[in-house]
Amino acid sequence: MKVIYDDILEKMCSANNVVALTGAGISAESGVPTFRGTDGLWSKLKPEEMANFDAFLRNPGLVSEWYKHRREVTRIAKPNAGHYALVDMEKMFPNFTLVTQNIDNLHRRAGSINIAELHGNIEKNYCLGCGRRYDGEDIDGPFRCGSCAGLIRPDIVWFGEMLPSDQWEIAEKASESADVMFVIGTSAVVYPAAQLPLTAKANGATIVEINMEETPLSGLADASVHGSASATLTEIVENIKENIGEKSK
Ligand code: BJW
Numbered sequence: 001m002k003v004i005y006d007d008i009l010e011k012m013c014s015a016n017n018v019v020a021l022t023g024a025g026i027s028a029e030s031g032v033p034t035f036r037g038t039d040g041l042w043s044k045l046k047p048e049e050m051a052n053f054d055a056f057l058r059n060p061g062l063v064s065e066w067y068k069h070r071r072e073v074t075r076i077a078k079p080n081a082g083h084y085a086l087v088d089m090e091k092m093f094p095n096f097t098l099v100t101q102n103i104d105n106l107h108r109r110a111g112s113i114n115i116a117e118l119h120g121n122i123e124k125n126y127c128l129g130c131g132r133r134y135d136g137e138d139i140d141g142p143f144r145c146g147s148c149a150g151l152i153r154p155d156i157v158w159f160g161e162m163l164p165s166d167q168w169e170i171a172e173k174a175s176e177s178a179d180v181m182f183v184i185g186t187s188a189v190v191y192p193a194a195q196l197p198l199t200a201k202a203n204g205a206t207i208v209e210i211n212m213e214e215t216p217l218s219g220l221a222d223a224s225v226h227g228s229a230s231a232t233l234t235e236i237v238e239n240i241k242e243n244i245g246e247k248s249k
């Protein structure tokens, strides 16, 4: 079965520069909660109380406990077929860039290599006082630095904070030169990440959205597939392989 029309499939098969922009939806099937929607994190907690620097300073214990819990959730989680399909894609196209808003490290654990992490990584932490890094370490209460007793924060991007400039530059450049961009499992409401498909489209890219629901991007996308990231991406990868195989016969 083909999940994508032939003309879009042709564009994929002849593409040199391909970008996949992922959001929380791709990890939902690994058991990592999304943010928005009925079961999302923001249905129980207010982002303004958890996901910004002022909230962290106001209540570092609470916010740090929350991230400790989420670190444990992501550590137990395993990459799913959607993550692995993107590993396959990286091998299929001459230039493939995986741009993720996710902090869960599941793309790297699946085996993707060329990754721009726009919102940081939950496995990384640093001290606000002296900058000492606590990457890949278990951070426990009182969440204070062993060197200077400063507060240890997760190396992630909260609301109102700038994205890491090196990661953003990779993402923007790849979007500007993309022939095809896949936009997977993101509500496409958080900027500047949500700008990337618009940049790609303005520069002539074919936009393929994969999401369980409509998003603000759906109207602009050249193809909008409503389905799970794991099943849809697996099928797309198979379709591309079949199409390339048929051509070489
Ligand atoms: C499936 C599925 C399945 C489910 N298969 N699909 C007004 C207008 C415009 C912008 C702004 C504004 N006011 C403020 C801003 C800027 C702000 C922003 O964009 N806010 C909007 C929300 C209004 N942006 C920022 O502040 C950014 N920084 C910035 O702009 O810097 C410049 C600046 C500096 C100083 C002052 C002002 C500006 C930083 C944004 C950082 C975002 N951080 C978070 C938290 C990270 C840490 C943490 O995890 O705790 O990043 S917020 C959260 O949202 C997280 C995500 O990466 C991000 C995006 O969410 P995502 O991935 O799209 O998830 P969901 O849950 O929204 O969607 C999941 C989707 O999956 C759904 O569509 C489902 O249908 C789908 N799905 N299962 C396929 N199986």
Ligand code: ZN
Residues within 6 Å of the ligand: 127, 128, 129, 130, 131, 132, 145, 146, 147, 148, 149, 150
């Ligand atoms: Zn310190």
